Amino acid sequence: MQKKCLLLLIVSMGLLSVVTGQQHKAPDFSKLPGHPRILLLKDEEKIIRTAISQNQIWAAMDQAIFKECDKIIALPPVERIQIGRRLLDKSRECLRRVFYLSYASRMTGDDKYFVRAEKELLAVSKFSDWNPSHFLDVAEMTMAVAIGYDWLFDKLSLESKKIIQEAIVKKGLELSFDNRYNHYLKATHNWNQVCNAGMTYGALAVAEDYPELSEKILSTAINTIHLPMDEYKPDGAYPEGYGYWGYGTSFNVMFLSAVEKALSSDFGLTQVPGFLSTAKFLRSMTGPTGLCFNWGDSGMRGHLSPAMFWFAQKSNDPSLLWVEKDYLKTSDFSGFTNDRLLPAIMIWGKGISFDKIEAPSQNVWTGQGANPVSIMRTSWSDPNAIYLGFKAGSPSVNHGHMDVGSFVMESDGVRWASDFGMQEYESLESKGMHIFGRTQDAQRWTILRMNNYVHNTLTVDGQLQLVKGYAKIDKHSDAHDFSYAVSDLSTVYENQLASVKRGVGIVKGEYVVIHDELKATDKPATIKWVMMTSANVEITGKNTATLTKEGKKLFLRVDSPANTTISTWSTQPTTNYDAPNPGTILVGFEVNLKGSEENQFTVLLIPEKAAKKAKAKIKPLKNW
Known part of the structure; x- marks a missing residue:
């Protein structure tokens, strides 16, 4: 295993020199927290519980997630059914289920959520593959399994951990070094953001058992994700439009949030010109009707974006959430539970004071x-x-x-x-x-x-x-x-x-x-x-x-x-x-x-x- 990791290290170093002319400092794993380490550290659930107890909106969102978890429990695990060239809808559904169930398990300790999440994790880990020919499928599945593995680590049996960990490495991480599949590393669009985020989550999940492999995954991601981030220059306009902002930018934020939490550094990436400004782009893209300016490959309907809460916190600008606040005026939060990244809103939004969200000053x-x-x-x-x-x-x-x-x-x-x-x-x-x-x-x-x-x-x-x-x-x-x-x-x-x-x-x-x-x-x-x-x-x-x-x-x-x-x-x-x-x-x-x-x-x-x-x-x- 050590020889294989060393080989991957050498191959990826050559790849990095081709992909990017700039090199960030390699991530320091010496102070890597124990599990859970992705997005939400151990005992940080208490902060979310406090927000829930003090704010009706977060209480309603929390309940919507739990109600959806209760529906998921009754469903059979996703099956490996490919549609055309994609397995992506199955990867996305797995991510939604595992993220929701893992959140519910951590917030309550109730075994029913853990048991159902473990069942989902084992089912997809036993798939023949995660469809590497369309690597987005691998990336989202790797993120799903990594969150479950990390957040439920203390409850998983040794046998389950072995199966899940092997799937992360064999069906996910190692394939990111295969030149048949890793073209995303040179991409300047959402593929780079999503795939680097998925691989990073997998690397963080198994870091103690695969240190060389994980460090190299992290170094590769840190040194290549700037390519799509550079596309936000100079003002934050996202070239792929509203719909793909919700994809590429959200996964970019998932990446940054996880890296900063686990490694105590964003490696200067949030300072890429235009990136933090892109929240103003998205805020402007929704009209008074609730419909978005849907040029390019985008749907017309606007929607709540958890990533906007990360931007509001990072920029210390509550007005960025003016449109999100409007979405949250609904009495039925179940309409948000199709979003596979929704639990992240409880992490990024927990400190938001809604009465401080004022209308933007510029029209x-x-x-x-x-x-x-x-x-x-x-x-x-x-x-x-x-x-x-x-x-x-x-x-x-x-x-x-x-x-x-x-x-x-x-x-x-x-x-x-x-x-x-x-x-x-x-x-x-x-x-x-x-x-x-x-x-x-x-x-x-x-x-x-x-x-x-x-x-x-x-x-x-x-x-x-x-x-x-x-x-x-x-x-x-x-x-x-x-x-x-x-x-x-x-x-x-x-x-x-x-x-x-x-x-x-x-x-x-x-x-x-x-x-x-x-x-x-x-x-x-x-x-x-x-x-x-x-x-x-x-x-x-x-x-x-x-x-x-x-x-x-x-x-x-x-x-x-x-x-x-x-x-x-x-x-x-x-x-x-x-x-x-x-x-x-x-x-x-x-x-x-x-x-x-x-x-x-x-x-x-x-x-x-x-x-x-x-x-x-x-x-x-x-x-x-």
């Missing part, structure tokens, strides 16, 4: 990076506030769509301008689709929800946006009378148009403007402007339409020197692989440009109460 948040965004609102507390999210960036980013220049918009408690977000992967892969290519000719861009045809942006002559293109937020303002963002989108339409610039803004807190300035190449071009909506659309004039939903109205008005006529188009698929899109429609217009012609057009989105106030005269973008 506009703008972040640059690989996928820059600017998010504006007229109020944090008014459910009828205007909310406007605008995205620049590039389709080339992991989980990206051809949505550069797209926007979402809310007012009066209604999402008017929407984004479909992601389509479930297996629904596409089961039909033979290759959905993760990022070249211009990748099959990914034949999928309706991923190309630019149904995003709230421009399409030129029916062509796709250019994958190699990139747009930043060129200027922005948070002024009360006119908050806005402007982006030059030209590289995304290279050789389609000579110049493309888009500005979006909220005028005097009353209505939204979308302003485009275009110049054709030496060839004529047809530009299609669309906005996807789930509202009913009535075309009321050549340049006007009325959107109606939930008894509310929004007026759409186009002002352009070009000849434009508002139209609608279906969103229904014409292939056997695209998902259906019931209850949605595209509204917009087309503009024909002559060769080298310049033109501009302004679209106003006007809530009913501002119908008489909105003016179409908008300054050129250079004067914004």
